[in-house]
Amino acid sequence: MATRKYELKKRAVKKRRTRERIVEATVALHQEIGPGATTISGIAERAGVQRLTVYRHFPTERDLLAACSSNFIDRHPPPGPVANETLGADEQTRAVLQAFYKYYGETSDMWASIYRDKNRMATVAEVMEGFETHLETVEKYLQAAWAPRRSKRLHASIGHALHFSTWQSLDSLGLNAREMAALVSTWVAASA
Numbered sequence: 001m002a003t004r005k006y007e008l009k010k011r012a013v014k015k016r017r018t019r020e021r022i023v024e025a026t027v028a029l030h031q032e033i034g035p036g037a038t039t040i041s042g043i044a045e046r047a048g049v050q051r052l053t054v055y056r057h058f059p060t061e062r063d064l065l066a067a068c069s070s071n072f073i074d075r076h077p078p079p080g081p082v083a084n085e086t087l088g089a090d091e092q093t094r095a096v097l098q099a100f101y102k103y104y105g106e107t108s109d110m111w112a113s114i115y116r117d118k119n120r121m122a123t124v125a126e127v128m129e130g131f132e133t134h135l136e137t138v139e140k141y142l143q144a145a146w147a148p149r150r151s152k153r154l155h156a157s158i159g160h161a162l163h164f165s166t167w168q169s170l171d172s173l174g175l176n177a178r179e180m181a182a183l184v185s186t187w188v189a190a191s192a
Contacts, residue, residue, distance in 0.1 A: 019057045019067075021047040026068045027110075034113035035065065035124050065127045076107050078134055081141040089145040090189050096142060097161055098181035104167040105177055111164045135162050142188075149192040157191040 025046035029038040043064075044051045058064035079099035082092050104111060118124050142158045160166055161184045170180040 022054055022057055023067045023071045027072055030113055031110045034117045036117040036120055062123050065123050069127045079103050081138055092145045093142055093188050094181045094185040097184050098177050101167050101177035101180045104164055115164055146192045153191040157188045161188055
């Protein structure tokens with residue numbers, strides 16, 4: 001009986017490793033060429049498996065994208081609110097924005113591919129809901145820091161400030177994360 005348990009355990013380890021290779025191949029391809037251009041054949045080739053093996057592990061595109069997203073976020077967790085009550089609203093805003101802009105700078109290839117394909121692929125938009133919810137949570141935290149000066153303009157400013165496209169625009173102008181955060185937090189403060 002001990003031999004049977006050992007074989008099952010060995011098979012489970014092999015299956016887990018195969019699944020990990022498929023997910024890692026998918027993450028790499030999404031980062032390089034985007035989800036829209038990534039094919040099951042390309043994933044299989046990169047992972048060193050057959051196409052059928054990819055389908056066996058991930059029967060739907062949604063399953064594969066969810067695993068890919070989870071893997072990427074686990075390895076590159078996005079920043080959250082800065083829990084420091086001694087900071088004023090403007091300092092909290094600057095700290096959060098600097099953390100996000102640094103994060104976007106370190107992960108820009110993936111976010112550029114994902115946002116490019118988000119409107120073309122419903123499953124990418126679905127999987128992105130978790131990250132969008134995270135951005136909304138951070139946005140609400142920053143709005144609360146500015147209370148009681150909340151306004152429609154403040155809401156719009158903070159929301160815009162947290163978006164990847166804002167980072168892209170400022171990055172194209174040659175600003176670093178600290179410079180971006182200082183500039184954008186000034187905009188946010190002005191809208192409060």
